[in-house]
Structures are given as C-alpha cells and as structure tokens.
Amino acid sequence: MSASSISVAIIGAGPAGFYAADALIRKNVECEIDIIDYLPTPYGLIRAGVAPDHQTTKKISRSFEKTALNEKCRFFGNIKVGKDISVSKLNEFYDVIILAVGANSDRPLGIPGEDKKGIIGSATFVSWYNAHPDFVDLKPDLDTKNVVIVGNGNVAIDVARVLVKTRKEMVSSDLPDYASEAIENSKISDVFMIGRRGPVEAKFTNVELREMGELENAVSLVDLKIIPEKIEGNWSDRDIRLKEKNLETLRQFTKNTNKSAPKRVHFEFWSKPTKILGNSSVEGIQMEKTVLKDGKVIGTGEFYEIECGLIIPAIGYRSLPIEALPFNYEEDVVLNNNGRVSDGIYAVGWIKRGPSGVISTNRPDGVLVADHIIEDFSKGGLKKGRSSFEDYLKEQNITFINFDNWKKIENAEVSAATPPTPRKKLYRIDKMLEVGMG
C-alpha cells in the first residue's frame, strides 16, 4: 500500500455501501476499500428487501458488481460487525470507516396487544419471503382468511402483492419455494391495506399501485366515496401530478366488485390501529377513524374491528444503535453531521438519514462522504494498512467470503433455476460457505 493511500472499511454491502465505494473510485481517491457484510452475500436490500417479482430493480446489482471487481475493492462477507469484530477494533485497521448498515428492524405500532402471535413487521416478513438466512425459519401462520397490512407505503404494496399473486405470476421471480408453497397453500382471500391518512397522502407510487390492478387471481377494491375529486393542500405541481395518477388508478379500482376475483385487496384509508384483539394469538384489530388537523392524524372516537389472523405493520423500518456510537433515538439514525459521525467515521444511506427513498437516493450520500474524506485527508496523515485486517481474521479463525466465493454461490443459484426463474437462492449459511469456498 502506498503511504498516501487511504484504507477504507465500508460496513454494509447494500446500495448505500456500494454507492460510497463507487464515489471514492470515480473521484480517483487513492484508496483501498474493503466492503464488509454480515451475510456471505452482497447487495443488502437488493437481495433481501426488493420484492422477488421486481427483478428489473434488482439488476442494479450488476453495476455494483463492477464496483466490487474494481482493483481498489475487496469484499468480506460473513463478518458480523458487533460480534466477530467491533467497530472500535475495525478502527485499528482502517483510516476510514463508512457505516452503511441500513435499517433492518421493525418499528413497533405502540398499541396494546402487540405481543400476540400473528403480528409480523414488514422488515421481518419481507426478509422471510426474500430468503434472508435469519428469517427462513419464521414459518408465519398463513392459516387465515383475512390479513391486515398497516401502512400505505411501497413496502405495504409489495407485501400485499406477494401475498395474492399466483405461483404462475411469480415464475419469473426468486421467491423461495418454501414461501411460494406457504402462500399457495394459505387460506388468504382478503388483504386489507389500511392508511391512517387519505388516498392523497398515501406514500405508494403509481407504478406499484397500478400493478395491483393487473393481478390474475385478485382484485383491488376501493370505495369511490373516499376518493376526493380535487387535491387540496400545499403540494408542489409535481406532487399534484403524481397524486392525480394515484387517484385515477384508485378510481379504476372502484369499478371492481367483490365477485370479480377469488382474492381481494381492500384499500382502506382514514383509519389508525388502536388495539390488537385476541388472546395469545391475533384474532382481529381495532381501528379508529381519523381526520387530519394541522397535518396531524387525529382519532375521531369512531372505532371498528376487522377479524384477522395476521397483521403486518408496514410502517417503516428502523436502524438500531451501533455499539457506543452516538445515536439519535427520535429519528433512529446514527448522530451525524451531513454524513460525518466522528473522526474517521462517516455514515451513508438509511443509518444516516432514515428509511426513505429508492435505491438511487443513496447515490448522493456516497458522493458527499467521498468529498468529506477527500477534504479530511487532504493533508495526508496516518495510514494503517488494510492487509492487517485479513491477517486478523485468519488469526481469529473467522470464516469470510470474498467476491470470487460469492460468484460461486451466485452461479450455483442461477444454475439451480430453470428460466424464466432467475435463481434459486441459497439461504443456509453453512451451505453458502460450502458452495462458495468449495
């Protein structure tokens, strides 16, 4: 390593981590970058978050692969920062640490009865149907006619769609067989997608909403009375255009009837959950009608109940604190000043700014942090040398996966699938290590 080269550890091989590596490379920063991930597989939410039937979105991983193959980069998979090695220990090996760990946990609803069996947050449920090794044994009980999804974002739509699509509709997806069978054999006939605000305020985007009108076996239903004729409020022209599209799509859904298909997705608005009903397991949910006052959601005192055996809150993800690093508990992000956390430690993506935006929203975070690094290291300075990290892992007998190992895993996954199915994901860590390192 040259004396002026900066050694960089990026913790998290998801989009935010790869965009940060890409920015450093594009800016010709003299550096050596190690991208470290908890799993033996790279790409974070591209693999474990993006819906299995949204394969076009997943193609961005090809561009991340180019970054990984750049001579400045190395991949270290299967390293659990916080367990195998602490951030402070990593700090001994690198000049720079970039936190790109995302937001992988569920936010609680904060209402009575939330400890019952049958409430599964969207972060957990999505990880299950995306074959994340930590969640493949979840075995959600789908022996229920009604499912309630709380929230009106794109994750809520993803979950609803995956639950009602047929096996045939999922043939070009990488939905694992165990999830496909569980969904196909389930009793689910009615999915309720419930927003605490109205159709104008819903966060889902139009492409995703329109997909709910193109399902083979399921129909989307909405009450015409709930759709305003005009968009009120302080929105930009762009927002109004996008919201008009959603309203138009919802108006199309109002033409469907209960009998149009064997399964139904009910779009309901202006209702917030107030209590989970049942004994040890979920038997239903109590909702309260809402209105907006000064932009805030207010309960009207009018309650109703929906019988259901499964509730999936899709109300946003949250990050957890990382060791002793300062944390903003209000916003669930690491305390940072525009990406700077402390000397030599930076943050990008959802751990920096919270869980919102699409994949490319992470790109500017990487550019910003690359600029900070250039500025902070413009005078040269302490260089520790990353090679010692690999030695340390070997000394400690910590098994890690490099990018060549990952490509073997990927090739095995692709070879196991019959087109148009893109891959059959491996999801047991020991099997991944056997295939990758064999």
Ligand code: NAP
């Ligand atoms: P999101 O877009 O922030 O939506 C969260 C939803 O949960 C909102 O409707 C929110 O309502 C509601 N909510 C929050 N707290 C609640 C509570 N206590 N009770 C009831 N409802 C509550 O989050 P997301 O769906 O998890 O998506 C995260 C990001 O990933 C978004 O930027 C999304 O667009 C992106 N994403 C994109 C795609 C895609 O492009 N296909 C797919 C998946 C995710 P309020 O509006 O009232 O807060």
